[in-house]
Amino acid sequence: MPTILITDAHRDPGLALATHYANDDWEVIAVNRAPLPPAAFVALGANVRELRFDPLSEASVRDVALRLRGRPIDVAILTGETAGEPGRPAEAVDPDHWRDLMLVNAWAPFRLIALLEDNLKAGAQKVVAMLSDPEAYLADYGTPRDYAYRASKASLHQLWRTLDMEFRAWGGVCPLLAPADAAEIAARVAAATPDEAARARL
Amino acid sequence: MSSILISGATRGIGLELARQFGADGWDVIGTARDPGAAGALRDTGAEVLPLEATDAASIAGLARALDGRPLDVVIANAGISGDLTARAAQVTREDFLQVVGTNTFAPLALVSALKPNLLAGTRRLACAMSSLMSSVTLNDWGTQFSYRASKSGLNAVWRSLSLDWKTNRIACVLLRPGFVATEMTGGQGMPVADSVAGLKTVVEGLGPDDTGRLIGFDGKDLPW
Numbered sequence: 343m344p345t346i347l348i349t350d351a352h353r354d355p356g357l358a359l360a361t362h363y364a365n366d367d368w369e370v371i372a373v374n375r376a377p378l379p380p381a382a383f384v385a386l387g388a389n390v391r392e393l394r395f396d397p398l399s400e401a402s403v404r405d406v407a408l409r410l411r412g413r414p415i416d417v418a419i420l421t422g423e424t425a426g427e428p429g430r431p432a433e434a435v436d437p438d439h440w441r442d443l444m445l446v447n448a449w450a451p452f453r454l455i456a457l458l459e460d461n462l463k464a465g466a467q468k469v470v471a472m473l474s475d476p477e478a479y480l481a482d483y484g485t486p487r488d489y490a491y492r493a494s495k496a497s498l499h500q501l502w503r504t505l506d507m508e509f510r511a512w513g514g515v516c517p518l519l520a521p522a523d524a525a526e527i528a529a530r531v532a533a534a535t536p537d538e539a540a541r542a543r544l
Numbered sequence: 545m546s547s548i549l550i551s552g553a554t555r556g557i558g559l560e561l562a563r564q565f566g567a568d569g570w571d572v573i574g575t576a577r578d579p580g581a582a583g584a585l586r587d588t589g590a591e592v593l594p595l596e597a598t599d600a601a602s603i604a605g606l607a608r609a610l611d612g613r614p615l616d617v618v619i620a621n622a623g624i625s626g627d628l629t630a631r632a633a634q635v636t637r638e639d640f641l642q643v644v645g646t647n648t649f650a651p652l653a654l655v656s657a658l659k660p661n662l663l664a665g666t667r668r669l670a671c672a673m674s675s676l677m678s679s680v681t682l683n684d685w686g687t688q689f690s691y692r693a694s695k696s697g698l699n700a701v702w703r704s705l706s707l708d709w710k711t712n713r714i715a716c717v718l719l720r721p722g723f724v725a726t727e728m729t730g731g732q733g734m735p736v737a738d739s740v741a742g743l744k745t746v747v748e749g750l751g752p753d754d755t756g757r758l759i760g761f762d763g764k765d766l767p768w
């Protein structure tokens with residue numbers, strides 16, 4: 343039975359992906375900021391294992407990595423982000439809010455995957471997909487502001503592309519996938535090859 | 545006389561910018577974390593003011609010191625590389641936060657604090673030092689996780705700012721110096737005088753229509 347790790351699987355789009363893969367007989371490791379709703383936990387059945395994850399905490403990332411030590415992971419799909427403050431002018435950007443968005447949206451997913459490199463290396467498919475709107479890095483905005491959010495997404499996209507370069511050495515593929523329904527994302531993940539990743543990376 | 549403020553002007557690209565703009569008759573203000581150790585900057589004829597770019601109180605102090613003084617150009621140049629050789633698993637949270645704090649957030653905080661000065665100036669240029677490493681599209685060899693992420697983030701911030709400040713007619717432009725021999729690169733790369741000569745030509749030619757661009761020392765635009 344293949345294994346998939348999904349972050350923020352307690353809500354869509356992570357929950358829809360978890361349901362899709364569980365129905366397809368995958369073992370799902372749900373790495374969640376908040377608990378799975380009880381009904382979802384029941385519906386997902388015996389194939390799901392839930393781990394709690396606080397993206398602001400280094401200890402929490404390490405704890406997830408420790409709990410998964412030695413466990414091959416075939417595919418990881420990272421979902422979930424924290425929204426910004428779209429209307430806040432430059433003069434009023436708050437450094438603490440900025441730092442938290444950088445940590446949650448960019449650093450935490452990167453750090454989690456960096457610490458799970460051995461698990462992914464041991465997996466069969468070796469795909470590490472980031473679900474994030476590529477538009478977020480086209481820098482072609484129609485509206486101004488939302489500085490902290492946009493910075494965090496641009497940083498994330500660059501971290502992911504850099505990760506893809508590094509993981510290539512052992513066959514890893516790190517595509518950035520635009521949001522779509524769960525079946526479509528699963529199809530793209532199944533078809534992900536290094537070339538596919540290159541195309542998906544804007 | 546045109547005026548320019550350059551952050552991180554104690555050495556490298558910032559120092560050379562101060563030298564070349566000063567030699568051309570510009571009124572130059574260079575910032576230094578430790579003004580007492582900024583002899584080389586002072587020797588260029590620049591006025592030296594203290595700035596720790598990551599400290600809100602220090603930025604506020606700089607803005608107070610410059611209260612009421614028009615500035616034509618501000619170049620947020622101060623930057624750090626962080627750990628350039630760390631593999632993914634070796635990048636630390638401290639390194640990431642320090643690099644994005646200095647290279648991504650601090651430039652926004654600086655030009656925001658100096659917005660009244662820019663508005664009082666005639667050229668109205670808010671520039672930030674980006675890098676080839678900022679381009680996601682051109683990233684085909686990896687490494688430099690924190691640094692790359694910080695400069696990509698800076699690009700997004702500046703693009704957004706360029707829209708925000710259009711109504712003020714302040715042009716927000718990203719500059720790419722090229723690969724330049726400074727402390728940051730361990731002395732590898734092109735002579736700093738060559739890069740800065742190109743950057744100076746670019747800056748002198750900028751106008752409101754250039755807002756939101758990412759331009760190299762060679763005058764060429766870089767893809768995001």
Ligand SMILES: NC(=O)c1ccc[n+]([C@@H]2O[C@H](COP(=O)([O-])OP(=O)(O)OC[C@H]3O[C@@H](n4cnc5c(N)ncnc54)[C@H](OP(=O)(O)O)[C@@H]3O)[C@@H](O)[C@H]2O)c1
Binds near residue numbers: 554576
């Ligand atoms: N060299 C290149 O090839 C290259 C390529 C692309 C982009 N860049 C960018 O160009 C800019 C200048 O780089 P460089 O090569 O001239 O680097 P550098 O020789 O290391 O000089 C960096 C300058 O920034 C200042 N600085 C660093 N952190 C600061 C902080 N927290 N507060 C205030 N000042 C601070 C330093 O001041 P202290 O003297 O106090 O340390 C120094 O004056 C950077 O933004 C860099 O990312 C450089």
